[in-house]
Amino acid sequence: PPAVSLSGVGKRYERGGEVVRALDDVSLDLPRGSYTAVMGPSGSGKSTLMNLVGCLDTPSAGTVLVDGEDVSALSDDGRARIRGQKVGFVFQTFNLMPRLTARENVALPLVFRGVDRADRLERADELLARVGLTDRTDHRPNELSGGQRQRVAIARALANDPAIVLADEPTGNLDAETGRAILGEFERLHEAGTTVLLVSHERHVAEHAERIVQLRDGEIEGIEEIEERRRAA
Numbered sequence: 001p002p003a004v005s006l007s008g009v010g011k012r013y014e015r016g017g018e019v020v021r022a023l024d025d026v027s028l029d030l031p032r033g034s035y036t037a038v039m040g041p042s043g044s045g046k047s048t049l050m051n052l053v054g055c056l057d058t059p060s061a062g063t064v065l066v067d068g069e070d071v072s073a074l075s076d077d078g079r080a081r082i083r084g085q086k087v088g089f090v091f092q093t094f095n096l097m098p099r100l101t102a103r104e105n106v107a108l109p110l111v112f113r114g115v116d117r118a119d120r121l122e123r124a125d126e127l128l129a130r131v132g133l134t135d136r137t138d139h140r141p142n143e144l145s146g147g148q149r150q151r152v153a154i155a156r157a158l159a160n161d162p163a164i165v166l167a168d169e170p171t172g173n174l175d176a177e178t179g180r181a182i183l184g185e186f187e188r189l190h191e192a193g194t195t196v197l198l199v200s201h202e203r204h205v206a207e208h209a210e211r212i213v214q215l216r217d218g219e220i221e222g223i224e225e226i227e228e229r230r231r232a233a
């Protein structure tokens, strides 16, 4: 199955007696190993889409399949289980635990899976090596640069070997050069076969993906394939 399959997905919110259609009849497949960016103006439904794909929320209509499993109608616990197994999150603000070292931050998702301590730390070191942070494993977040923090967050997102990595404006708090380095990390994930879904309001960031999905008023306005030779390096 595709890593993610949305069909006829709608999401409504009620706000002060008024109904907001955050998403309306959205159908979209993310093939395994694909790299997709989502763009759209503020309020177009990007966060809502991420929350549904990330099993943080349920749709009002339609179905969401993650790795072939229908998560649309699962309980909070059921979704938490799928989320822990199938989804890695990378945020604009890194969201690392300040008192934990880089290694402990990366190992944290494995605690919830019952992996024993020695195996967790070994796995964390492997993941930190993948993102070029072997010499920073014992540093706490405040001892790391912005780019290094985001690399720790990427390593953590990979801890459970997820079917999909969701990145919400992952370069938003980084200078241009560091942002490019982080996009290079996503490119490497993509080349290694991970499915990546990236949200950005910046076109030059989104052009690192294989295709750009444009949202407007909760609907897919268009999907643009980015030619290999045009993809940002």
Ligand code: ADP
Residues within 6 Å of the ligand: 013, 014, 015, 020, 021, 022, 040, 041, 042, 043, 044, 045, 046, 047, 048, 049
């Ligand atoms: P984006 O991420 O593109 O800015 P969102 O998905 O956050 O868009 O929002 C889409 C629409 O849904 C907006 O009109 C927003 O105000 C509304 N919305 C989002 N979350 C909620 C919520 N929890 N309650 C009510 N309305 C919401």
Ligand code: ADP
Residues within 6 Å of the ligand: 131, 132, 133, 145, 146, 147, 148, 151, 177, 178, 181
């Ligand atoms: P900054 O936010 O300071 O720009 P970066 O993430 O760009 O942080 O890099 C900080 C330091 O880590 C740099 O000196 C860089 O050479 C080193 N570094 C970054 N990525 C890697 C990598 N993949 N492998 C080895 N060293 C790296």
